[in-house]
Amino acid sequence: MNREEKKQATLQRIIEAADRLFCEKGFEETSVAEITQAAGVAKGTFFNYFATKEELLFKFQKNFYLHELFSLRDRPGPYMPLILAYVKEVGDSMSESPALLRSALQRFLASSNADKGTAGHVLKLQSIIELFDKGQRSGEFRRHISADELASTALQLYFGTLVIWSTGMGDTGLGDQLQTAYRVFLNGISTTQDQ
């Protein structure tokens, strides 16, 4: 193991230790001392890899922002199966660790004022509105409620499912739980409903 490899290994150890601790206790509540101790290195070593504790945060940005949902509007309907498949996929991709998701959500709540708009997590609500709008035009979704409100509701349902699942209140996988929730929701606004 040469020098460069050793460096990488140390870095890795720090990141993994931080990951574990952030999941358990959150970012603010975890001190550099704890991280380095868990990583088995000295406190000073941390600052050879990160100028600042904050810098670590960048390594832990999660994307739970429905990026590709937006692109669904460019595809032909019917949208219900597409959406259901999509949320299942997104949910499964985050299904590895409720704790991880929970701390990501915490970070999302913590940062949503400071870097509002700055970071990439601006929710392109507009795209979702267009999606439902197209669905309504094509006759797939009922028009008793505006596309705006449908989109908002969809978004809220999405985040709420993440929260509930991440706190361990659900017992199935996240993908399934999202799919179930969206099936209830979409079926309710669909023109052809289950009996």
Next chain:
Amino acid sequence: MNREEKKQATLQRIIEAADRLFCEKGFEETSVAEITQAAGVAKGTFFNYFATKEELLFKFQKNFYLHELFSLRDRPGPYMPLILAYVKEVGDSMSESPALLRSALQRFLASSNADKGTAGHVLKLQSIIELFDKGQRSGEFRRHISADELASTALQLYFGTLVIWSTGMGDTGLGDQLQTAYRVFLNGISTTQDQ
């Protein structure tokens, strides 16, 4: 202005100052000293009203546990108007301070596995299930989906709305936003739907 009124005014000043600062910088990043300075009172005064900085949040957390929702199942239906009225009321009660709610949600996420059950924030999902079950039996809600799933979805929608609203993405009041979301949801599962 008598003594009691003065007390209330001071409390209000503290809460408002806290909200403003939490909004700008978040809970952890705001110190009690800053709050009291912004409120124009002495540092010690804060602790005449809250034993702890955290207590500011508990006040809000209490609201979001839907305590009264559970009791709806003991009343006669139809439930849709009752539920809509209830979420509006709960939402309005938290509407004065998005930042405080956001901080409370953060805390909820942070603590939700540490003191699971201890802090009493176990959501009585069972009661909500019974509520929807009763609604289905009485013919108010369709039976194509189990009461279990309806209850979970309702809960997820609720928390998701809190999250989205508290991050400032909604522009109406929380009560209204909750009501809108629940109208979409409940209408979708109702046997008598709007056109």
Next chain:
Amino acid sequence: MNREEKKQATLQRIIEAADRLFCEKGFEETSVAEITQAAGVAKGTFFNYFATKEELLFKFQKNFYLHELFSLRDRPGPYMPLILAYVKEVGDSMSESPALLRSALQRFLASSNADKGTAGHVLKLQSIIELFDKGQRSGEFRRHISADELASTALQLYFGTLVIWSTGMGDTGLGDQLQTAYRVFLNGISTTQDQ
């Protein structure tokens, strides 16, 4: 109950509450707020009776300082029965509450630097030395050890017994425990020993 009586009653309530709390937790650890709460009066009321929290201390000075032991030297021997009777009497007089004695000892330790010599608890070791000296001259006590050392040992034994008894480690009364200890000690230095 007229005005003056009411005042006295309030003062009494404060003192009693303070006494109880000091015994349980010590002086420093007891706050004025706790005292007034226990006394059932408002915080401000305390300062109508005492200019300062410290002023309360004067009400709680204990005498465990062997005042009259000193005068024994002016009486004719043999001293052993006199001393044994005296420590029994002193011990019994303090026997009502280990907690009370314990806090008095604490206060003694706490104050013994600040007001060294100031307060009345200067131990008149000299008088005790003279007592043992007289006892040695009269042939009651052996002369293998100087009166100085006997007096010091006597004093140490006295305080040590108070400490041990007050911490609840002894199970008999303080008077008895003192007498037992002194019997061991005095018998050991006596010219006529038990077999």
Next chain:
Amino acid sequence: MNREEKKQATLQRIIEAADRLFCEKGFEETSVAEITQAAGVAKGTFFNYFATKEELLFKFQKNFYLHELFSLRDRPGPYMPLILAYVKEVGDSMSESPALLRSALQRFLASSNADKGTAGHVLKLQSIIELFDKGQRSGEFRRHISADELASTALQLYFGTLVIWSTGMGDTGLGDQLQTAYRVFLNGISTTQDQ
């Protein structure tokens, strides 16, 4: 002066400064800030050596629990020289700081019923009893008094000496003062007495 030596020097400076200040003003009345200032180090440095202000005392409390005395009963007599050597050693180990010892004794009195047994400061009187019992069986100590009472007296004499010495009333070292007191005591119960 290498790193480890520097560390030791800093620790020493802190302890000495603390002792000096405790001597002048007592434990409660001395703040960590004052200690570090007197020691010429930063406030935070104190907590690199002691997790808590209290820990400064625990260090001393540990010494006065006579842990090793108990093991003497497993060694062959005669016990008098062993005991005298032991108390001298223990006394000398605490001799560097009367003020610290006094504060530790205060703490001992303060906590002795709160965490009775918890903190481990249950004095194993039983072991001391066995020690004197063995001494009596071997003919070293007279049997006119029960081993129980001898042990109690020994313990009381020990603590009393600590108290008196720590309040500055003795002028010799603690080790010497303990030894003197125990010589008086042990000689008095010995079968072969000095003349």
Next chain:
DNA sequence: TATGAATGAGTTTTCATTCAT
């Protein structure tokens, strides 16, 4: 590069005391 002792600003919290009502 790794180390870990030193730093000191900053945090929450306590509490004796004041004073307007």
Next chain:
DNA sequence: CATGAATGAAAACTCATTCAT
């Protein structure tokens, strides 16, 4: 006299960060 809200100095303790070794 009694009250209790307001005060603000002071305390213990934390922790990201620096830097000599």
